[in-house]
Amino acid sequence: MTAQAAQSPRRWGLRPGHVFVSGYVVLLALFGVLPVAYSIYLAFTRAGGGFAGFANFTRSAQDYRLLPAVGHVAAYIAIWLVSLTVLVVLLALLVHRVARRATKTVLRFCYYIPGALAGASSVLLWLFVLDPAVSPVAWLLRATGNDHLTEVIAPGHLPVVFAIIAFWTGAGGWILVLYGALNTIPEDVMEAARMDGAGPLRTAWSIQLPLIRKWVVYMLVLSVAAGTQLFVEPELVSQASFGIVPNSYSVNQLAYQFAFTQNDFNGSAAISIDLLIVALLFAGLFVARGRLFETD
Numbered sequence: 001m002t003a004q005a006a007q008s009p010r011r012w013g014l015r016p017g018h019v020f021v022s023g024y025v026v027l028l029a030l031f032g033v034l035p036v037a038y039s040i041y042l043a044f045t046r047a048g049g050g051f052a053g054f055a056n057f058t059r060s061a062q063d064y065r066l067l068p069a070v071g072h073v074a075a076y077i078a079i080w081l082v083s084l085t086v087l088v089v090l091l092a093l094l095v096h097r098v099a100r101r102a103t104k105t106v107l108r109f110c111y112y113i114p115g116a117l118a119g120a121s122s123v124l125l126w127l128f129v130l131d132p133a134v135s136p137v138a139w140l141l142r143a144t145g146n147d148h149l150t151e152v153i154a155p156g157h158l159p160v161v162f163a164i165i166a167f168w169t170g171a172g173g174w175i176l177v178l179y180g181a182l183n184t185i186p187e188d189v190m191e192a193a194r195m196d197g198a199g200p201l202r203t204a205w206s207i208q209l210p211l212i213r214k215w216v217v218y219m220l221v222l223s224v225a226a227g228t229q230l231f232v233e234p235e236l237v238s239q240a241s242f243g244i245v246p247n248s249y250s251v252n253q254l255a256y257q258f259a260f261t262q263n264d265f266n267g268s269a270a271i272s273i274d275l276l277i278v279a280l281l282f283a284g285l286f287v288a289r290g291r292l293f294e295t296d
Contacts, residue, residue, distance in 0.1 A: 036276065042269035056270035060258065065248040066271075072234075073250050075159035077227040080166050084223055085216065088171050092178035093204050111172040122169045123236045127153075130161065150244050153237050158245065162233050170226075174219050181212040217290030224282045228275050231256070251275055 046052045060066065095107050128134060131149040132141045146152045153161060185208060193203045209216075234249040235256075248254040251271060259268035287293065 039269040039272050039276075042266050043273045045266060047264070047266055052266065056266045057274070060267045060270045060274075063254070065246070065254055065257075066251070069248055069251045069254050072155075072159065073228065073230055076162050076166075076230060077224060079159055079163040080227055081220060081223060083163060083167055084171060084174070085220065087167070088174045088178060088219070089209070089216065091171070092175050092182060093208065095175065095179050096182040096208075097200065111175045113172065120232055120236060122165060123233050126161070126165050126168075127237070127240055150241055153241055153245060155245055155249070158234065158237065158249070161237075162230065165233055166227070170223070177219065178212055178215055181215040182208060185211050213290055214292050217286050217292045220286050220290075221283045221292075224286070225279045228252075228279045 043056050044052055044054075046055075091111065095111070098107065127149070129137065130141070130152045132138045132147055132152070133149070135141060141147075141152060189207060190203065193207050198206065229252055230250040231252040234245060234253055235247070238245040238247045238249060238253075248257050252275070255268045255271040255275075258264045258271060
């Protein structure tokens with residue numbers, strides 16, 4: 001009886017948690033697990049039915065547009081992740097370092113404003129900014145040898161352009177996340193560092209960065225997942241460039257072309273599964289190297 005009484009509160013204590021996560025689990029199953037399962041089914045079957053093995057993966061991999069698309073997305077993700085890691089961490093440390101509460105509030109608000117303008121609207125805004133004919137920074141664009149919009153959004157420039165757009169829309173939210181993580185560091189740890197003579201740089205490198213490492217890894221995992229899904233930005237830029245930028249610039253665009261231009265949903269599903277595998281591999285690497293799920 002005593003053992004049952006001791007276990008009873010624990011069993012009942014789990015039920016509110018189940019209720020809280022039930023909505024998320026249902027939505028995850030409907031819009032996450034089931035679409036992935038259906039994509040796997042399409043990727044290994046033929047259009048008319050029947051098991052196809054790896055034929056859809058082989059056919060999509062042999063498409064002449066796939067390798068350039070992979071290179072474009074890889075360059076974009078590399079530039080974005082480096083800029084995101086370095087600049088977001090530095091800006092979060094800067095906000096945390098500011099002494100006055102009012103100044104912190106203003107900075108946090110200013111960092112978060114660009115996040116309110118995301119997706120297609122953000123791309124349209126940047127197309128206006130990048131057009132030397134109407135841009136408020138036209139002098140800077142012309143100084144770099146770009147006199148027309150088509151020159152600014154040339155395919156060779158797009159990884160940097162897309163990285164800037166992604167940083168503009170997404171960095172503010174991550175700055176606030178890392179700022180919150182910095183606030184969880186015990187004050188006595190920071191005070192001990194100051195008493196030992198550690199300056200701001202030494203404190204940031206030896207104390208703050210190791211203690212917020214897991215949050216940085218979490219940021220990288222979600223950023224890689226989002227980066228592999230690059231679609232809206234190149235799709236709009238492709239339309240604005242009147243064909244200079246191909247409509248298969250990114251891997252996600254190529255999957256779209258397979259499905260809705262070539263009516264090859266099986267090949268499109270194979271490309272989607274390839275993207276999922278790549279994202280999972282990078283996520284696993286970051287989680288393992290960053291020890292994301294280890295308890296302190």
